[in-house]
Amino acid sequence: MHNYVRQISIFHTMNRYLTLVFLAIVALGCDSRLPDEVAEATDNLPEVIDFNFHVRPILSDRCFHCHGFDENGRKANLRLDVREAATAVIAESGNTPIVPGNPHKSAVVERILNQDPELVMPPKESKLELSAEEKAILIKWIEQGANWKEHWAYIVPAKAELPQVKNQTWPKNEIDFFVLKKLESLGLQPSEEAARETLIRRLSFDLTGLPPTPEAVEQYKQDQSTNAYEKLVDRLLSSRHFGERWAWEWLDVARYADTNGYQGDPTRIMWPWRDWVVKAFNDNMPFDEFTIKQIAGDLLPNASRTDILATAFNRNHPFNGEGGKIPEEVRVQNVFDRVETVGTAWMAITLNCSRCHDHKFDAISQKEYYQLFDYFNQTSETGKGSSGTIPPVVDVSPEEDLQKIAALKKYLIEIANEVDEVEIDKFPREADQPASKSKKIQEAAGSFFNAFDNQAFDRGQFVLRKIYEHFTNKDPSYANLVQKLREARLEYDRQLSENLQVMVMDQLPERRSTHILSKGNYSATQEEVFSGVPAVLPELPDGMENDRLALAKWLVSRDHPLTARVTVNRYWQAFFGRGIVKTIEDFGVQGDLPSHPEVLDWLAVDFQESGWDIKALFKKIVMSATYRQSSKVTKKLLEADPENKFLARATRMRLPSWMLRDQALFISGLMVDSLGGEPVKPYQPEGIWEEATFGKIKYQQGQGDELYRRTLYTFWRRIVGPTMLFDNSSRQVCEVKALRTNTPLHALTTLNDVTYVEAAKVLAERTLRAQKMDSDRLKYMFELATSRKPKEKEISILTDRLEQLKKQYSEAEEEAKKITAVGEYTPATTLDLTDHAAFTVLGSLVLNLDETITRQ
Secondary structure (H helix, E strand, O other), X not given: OOOHHHHHHHHHHHOHHHHXXXXXXXXXXXXXXXXXXXXXXXOOOOOOOOHHXXXXXXXXXXXXXXXXXXXXXXXXXXXXXXXXXXXXXXXXXXXXXXXXXOHHHOHHHHHHHOOOOOOOOOOHHHOOOOOHHHHHHHHHHHHOOXXXXXXXXXXXOOXXXXXXXXXXXXOOOHHHHHHHHHHHHOOOOXXXXXXXXXXXXXXXXXXXXXXXXXXXXXXXXXXXXXXXXXXXXXXXXXOOHHHXXXXXXXHHHOOOOOEOOOOOOOEOOOHHHHHHHHHHHHOOOOHHHHHHHHHHHHHOXXXXXXXXXXXXXXXXXXXXXXXXXXXXXXXXXXXXXXXXXXXXHHHOOOHHHHOOOOOOOOOOOHHHHHHHHHHHOOOOOOOOOOOXXXXXXXXXXXXXXXXXXXXXXXXXXXXXXXXXXXXXXXXXXXXXXOHHHOXXXXXXXXXXXXXXXXXXXXXXXXXXXXXXXXXXXXXXHHHHHHHHHHHHHHHHHHHHHHOOEEEOOOOOOOOOXXXXXXXXXOOOEEEEEOOOOOOOOOOOOOOOXXXXXXXHHHHOOOOOOOHHHHHHHHHHHHHHOOOOOOOOOOOOOOOOOOOOHHXXXXXXXXXXXXXXXXXXXXXXXXXXXXXXXXXXXXXXXXHHOOOOOOOOOOOOEEXXXXXXXXXXXXXXXXXXXXXXXXXXXXXXOOOHHHHHOOOOXXXXXXXXXXXXXXXXXXXXXXXXOOOOOOOOOOOOOOOOOOOOXXXXXXXXXXXXXXXXXXXXXXXHHHHHHHOOOHHHHHHHXXXXXXXXXXXXXXXXXXXXXXXHHHHHHHOOHHHHHHHOOOOOOOOOOOOOHHHHHHHHHHHHHHHOOHHHHEEO
C-alpha cells in the first residue's frame, strides 16, 4: 500500500467493514476513526491537488486568521501561510504541523480529524468547520508532498499557449480558445451569435452608454461586408460619447463629488478634473500615462497645469471642515484614503486591513502600510480649512483670469509686507518669537492678540475687520493701513472665488516624518518609517528618487503582477457582468480564484504589450465570439451555470441607473448633447437637500438645457447623491464592484420621476409628429426603445392598451392635461390632447419594458 489516500479509497470500495478496521489501525493518533465521508470524498478529488486552487482557499478561510501572516495575532506559535514554518517542528510541543508525504505524522491532520471539541481544528468557538471534501483535499495534498506555491496574483502574468479545442470554427480571437477549452471540459457548448439588432444595441451601450438610432441599426443590418461588425466597433470606439461612458466608471473608482461632505457639505470645484478624465478616454491616453499623471502628475519634469490637474484624483476624497475638528486627525484620515484608494484601484489589495495590525490573510505588514502611507504624507495639506476648496490647488482658469489674480496677489503681498513692517516696529518682540508674546500687542490688542501670530498676508477677513475696528480710534494711521489690506484681500478673494481652483497634490520641500500609528490613531505614533513597497511585490525601479512618481511608475512597470490584471478584470466585469476574478476589489488570498486564469493573464500581458491601449483592449474583448453570443438560456444551461461563470452565453444585465436616464433622454430626443462644463441640477424632489443640511442648503433646480444633459454632468452632493440614481457608488470611498439589485423602488423611479415622465411625454410628441397612423406610431415608438421591430403579438397588445388609454383620457380631460404638463418642456405646436396623453403613458410603458431597461 504505497498511497495512503488510495488505500482508503480501495478498502472503502471493497468492503466498508475492512475500511473501518483499517482506519482504526491508522487512526492518526486520534481517539476516534477517520470519518467515512472523508474516504468517500477522496474518490471525487482531482488527480493532482493544486495549492493555489485547492488548498490555499481552505487555509485562508479557516486557518490564516490565527495561523497566518499577522505575528501579533498568531496562536500556538503555528504559521501555515509559508512552507518553512508549517513543516518545522514546534518547539513547545515537539509536533510537526505538516510532514510532506506523511499525513499520518502531520499534526494538522490529527487536529482536523479529532473528535474532541477541545482539540479539533478549527476550534468549535470559531464557528468554522471543514467539510469532508476539504479534509480529504488537505490529506491528499500532504501525501503528494505538500507543495506550496506563491499566491497566483503575485506571480508575473505570462501568455499561455492557445489550447487545442474541438470546435475549430467558433473562436474568433485568443479569448475564445481559452473560454471554449473550459466549456468543452465541462461538457458545455457556446451559444449561437446574437442577432444583429441585439449586437449593435449591446455594443452601443457598452461603448458609448447610449442606444443606437433606428437608422444606425438599419445601416448595420444592411451592411453585408465581411468586416461590418468591426467597422461598427471602430465607429463606436471613436465616438466622443465613449469618453463620457467610461468616465463614469472611473468617477466611481475616484469617489468623485462636487462637495466636501460632512456637516455643512461645502461645494468644491472638481469638475475640470472630471472633464480631464473624459478627454483622456476619448484621446485613448495610454493607461500607464493615465496612472502616472493621476498619482504623480505634479512631480513630472516640467509638469503642466493639466498634468497637475490630473492629481485631483487623490483629492477627491471627503474633507472634514466641521468646527471642533482636529486638523491633524483630518489630514491623516485623508492620507489613509489615498493609500487605500490606490491599493484598491490599481492592485485590488485590501490595504485598510493593515492600518492597525499586520494583515490577517495577505502578506502586507502594518509597517509596509505606513511605508506606502509615507508616499502620500508629503503633500502640503494641513487638515485645516472649512471652505469647499482646500489648498494645495491649481488654477485652471482662462489666461485672462490668471493674469488678474497674479496682479491682485502681487498688490496684496506688497500691502501685507508693509503691515508686517509697521507691526514689528509698533509691537517689538524678540527675534523668532511669536507676535502674541509681545507685551505691546497683549496690551494693545486685547483678547484677540493671538491673531497677530499669522503674517498679515495669511489673515482672513474676520480678523482684519476686528483689528481695523479695534484700532480705528486708538491708532487711525495703522487702522487705515489694515483697512487697505482688508480691501486688497477682499478683491483678491473675490477674484479667487471666480477662478477655477481645483484641489490637487503637491510635494513638501522638506520631508514630513511618517510613523506607524498604533491602531491607526493619528496621535499614537510609534516607529518612524520611510517610503517603500510591500516585500511580496517587485522592488521599485532602479535609479529613481523614491517619491510618488516612483510609486506610480512602479505600479505600471512590466514586472508588476497586479495592475494590468486588476484593470483588465475591472473592465471585463463591465462587459460580462462579473470579473474573471469575481472579487473585483480583492485579489488577495481571501478573494475568489479566477474562473479563466489563462484569459486574464493573456489579456493582461497583451494590454501591456499594446502600450496600455484601452481601446485596443476593449476591441479585443468585443470582437471575440465569447462576447457576441446570444443571451438566450436553456433550462439545462441555467442549471449547469446559473451565474454564467463559464460564459456559454452572453449575460443579460439591467442597465445602470445613470444609463437608464440617459437612454430616456436620448430616445425621447430631449438630450442636450454637449461635452464637459460645470455640473448641472436636473429635477429633484423638494426638501431633500434641506433635510440633509438642517435647512441650510436649498436645491436650486436648473433651467432649460441644464435639465437634459447626460447624467455624468449632474451635480453630486456627497451627503445625498442624485435622487434619480440607484445601485450606484455612494462616492464616499473608492468602489469598483458593480452593484445590481431589484426592488420596487427602482420601478417607482423609472415610472414616476419627472425626468422619465417628461421623456415619455416628449417621446409621444416625437412619435405623433413622425407618423400619421396609430399602427405605424406603435412600431416607431417600440423600435426607438428596443432597437428592433415589434412582432404582431406585441403590436396587438400595444394596440389594445392604446385604445383603453384613448378612451380613458377622452373622458378625463383634466387628467390628460396633467400628464402632458409634466416637466419644463413645452411642445412647439398644439397636439391632440387625448392622443398626446395616451401615447405619453404608452411611452412610459415602452421605456420600462424589460427589453428596454436590460442590456441583452
